[in-house]
Amino acid sequence: MKYKLLLLLTSAALGLFSSAALITWMQSPGDASFMKIFVYTMGSTAFFYLFFMIDAFNKLTEFLKKPLYLSASFFFSLLFLISLMGEPDHILTRPWYLAVPIFLSVFAVLFVFSATLIYSVIHYKKEVLPLNSPKLKIFLYAVPCCLVWLVYWASFFPGNMSPDSFNHWNQITSQEFSNWHPVVYTWLMIALHSIWASPAVMGLFQILLLASIIGYGVHTLGKAGIKRWILWTLVGLYALAPMNGIFPVTLWKDVIYNAALLLFTIIMANIVLSRGTWITKYSHMLLLFVTALAIALFRNNGFPIVLIMLVLLLIAYRPYFRQLLGAGAAVIGVYIIITVPLFQALDVKSANATESLSMPIQQIARTISEDGNLSAEQSEYLSSILPLELWEENYDPYITDDIKFHEEYNSDIILNDFSGFLKTWASVVLNNPIIALEAYAKQTSLAWQINEPEDGYTSEYSIGITDNEEGLEPAPLLTGMNERLTEWLDYSRGEFIEIFWRPAAFTLLILLFSFSSSAHNGWKAWLVAMPVLLNTGTILAGLPAQDFRYLFGNALVLFFIITFSFVHFSGKKDPV
Known part of the structure; x- marks a missing residue:
């Protein structure tokens, strides 16, 4: 004692x-x-x-x-x-x-x-043996998440809608489609709107989808031999985490995209645990196909992630080359059919190419605002896009909106000579490397800084419905719970923002536990975390704003990766 x-x-x-x-x-x-x-x-x-x-x-x-x-x-x-x-x-x-x-x-x-x-x-010595687990448990594990999140759904009825949400919603009535925000989410809205003409139907769908995927993930870990009390603890963490409660009842394509990232992670775990044999079932290949296609279509940065993952799978599991090549060809083929002939048939307007230029814009703007080294030719060219004084006046180190949405911002100059813009940007960066690095570090703060900068911000979530012409307004079914949950969410970001709402913490822990898993299971253990790590990489290449939703998948995947890392499987033949 x-x-x-x-x-x-x-x-x-x-x-x-x-x-x-x-x-x-x-x-x-x-x-x-x-x-x-x-x-x-x-x-x-x-x-x-x-x-x-x-x-x-x-x-x-x-x-x-x-x-x-x-x-x-x-x-x-x-x-x-x-x-x-x-x-x-x-x-x-x-x-x-x-x-x-x-x-x-x-x-x-x-x-x-x-x-x-x-x-x-x-050095976790406990032998983890594969178990037979009925698929019914997928739904049992999903129930707590559904119950908790339905309280959010009723409290924030009919759903939280930001301007990005209305970019999709308005297309339901106008039928004028734009892929500025992935139009596939708009089409999903239209399909569900035909069942119930309320934003609330999207919230219900997203709750059921994400809860089912979490149930499948916990079921996968259970089949790998993780103890029951750990599995139910995992379910509790998923159900009660504040971001998991508010996001499914918010009309953002990011919810479905990040849910698909979690599902892809679980699929990779099944492939790795089975040493590739999981791929041989038709139903499994169909699930892989649908998940990869969702990632490719629900976020504009998703397609490169899918391509890289398919290449990694082909390298890691050469005995299943034919099956994987077939699935990959199907994903690419359907993606091309949807984004080319179908988009043309429905007159879907393409996203503005300048949307992907957040980093160059920020580095140029910071160089101007810091009186960096610019030649007369560079100054003249950049002034044709936006007067230099407005570059400086509207530069915010953490978001590009004030520049790219300025009324005098002439994106046509960039679009008409895209290579010319890139050459100017490259020369500005080479002449001002320190300033460019500072601009990059600040713009990507959300992805690598756990501690929010004093001059920065974090857009954690959206509550309520933005002003709109559709007459949509918040109408909570549980007024008291609306107030309590709003207070809880505000408290979580006020007191513990670095724990709940700065995804860099999740990323570092995913890296640490993935390394640890690979140390005793071999390099293929890294494949499980690769979908979310590749997504983080694309965000680091072009983060437009400090919005948590861009890296919501890191929070979803973390709990799964931590638990998965304790499974020893390298010496087992077919544990799942």
């Missing part, structure tokens, strides 16, 4: 010290709320208590003698350190005798944290 009490007191002291150092690294301690300090301290205390209880110190000492694990622990610690850091002035203005100990303390804590997680996965 005395020993456990001593461990608890030591853990509490280390927890308080660690949370204080971490919060000081992220922000001024005076700006942190009592609740944040309390949660961080309790979390750190629990971590250190478990650390000591399993004698992790001695185990890690041996574990880290291997260069790969030492390097990985150092690498992930450094990534977390950079991602959590507050504004540079917040750290650099402190005296060195305070700044250095804070840096070393935070790095030490993150190193122990990273090394412990990696060790826990790699």
Whole structure:
């Protein structure tokens, strides 16, 4: 008893010290709320208590003698350190005798944290055996999510609709289709609208779809041998996570796209667990086809992800080359049929090509606003697109809207000579590499920074219905719950934005657990996380704004990846 009490007191002291150092690294301690300090301290205390209880110190000492694990622990610690850091002035203005100990303390804590997680996965000794699990359990696992999210549905009836939502909704009546936002989501709206002429039908569909996919994912983990109490804990986490409650009742194509990313992740897990034999069933190939096609059609960055995944599958599972090639050809063929002859037949207007130029626009705008090095020729060309003073006046480091939607912004100059614009942008970047890098870092902040910049923002979710000509207004069926859930959502982003609403944390943990899984299962374990990692890569290449919805899939996939990483399957023939 005395020993456990001593461990608890030591853990509490280390927890308080660690949370204080971490919060000081992220922000001024005076700006942190009592609740944040309390949660961080309790979390750190629990971590250190478990650390000591399993004698992790001695185990890690041996574990880290291997260069790969030492390097990985150092690498992930450094990534977390950079991602959590507050504004540079917040750290650099402190005296060195305070700044250095804070840096070393935070790095030490993150190193122990990273090394412990990696060790826990790699040295998980519990034999996980495949189980026969009836498919009925898919629906049982989906029920809690449906029940919780239906409360959101009733509370925010008939659904949350932003201007992007009405870009789709207005096309239902106008029948003038545009692929600025993927038109396939509009067509889905039209189909469901024919059943019930209310936005609420989309919310119901999205709830059932996402809950079913989560049920399938938990069922997959159950068949791989994960214990029942862990599976139901996973279901609870999925059901109660705030982003999972509000997103299915919001009319965004991102909900279905990210649900498809989660389903693709689960499919990859089944393929990897079965060492490829999962592919041999016709029903499985049909599921792979539909999922890949959904990813390709429901977000404009989805098609490259599908192509890369098909190539990776062909490389990893050459014995099933014929089946995979057939599925890939079918996806590409149907995608081309929909986006070329069908789009032409329905007179679907193409998305403006300049929509993909968020990063070049931001780097040019920052160069102008920072009085960077521009030649007379470059200045004249950029002025023809938008007067230089307006580039500077409307530059926001985290969003391009004020520039690309400015009334004087002449995108035709770019469209008429696209290569000329790219050459000008490349030369501006080469002449101003530091400014260009700063612009890139700020514009992609959502994807790599856990700690929200002081001059930045995060668009977490949308509540209510934007002003519209359709006469649609919020009409909550559960008024009291509407207020409580709104308060809960506001609280989650006010107090714990870096935990719930900054997807960089999810990305880093996905990388860490995927590495750990590959260390004991082989490189193919990485295939499970590749769909969401490739999506993150496309976002890093052209993030237009700091909207959580672009990386909602990272939050969905994280719980699955963490649990999957503890499954040892490399030596088993056909576990699923």
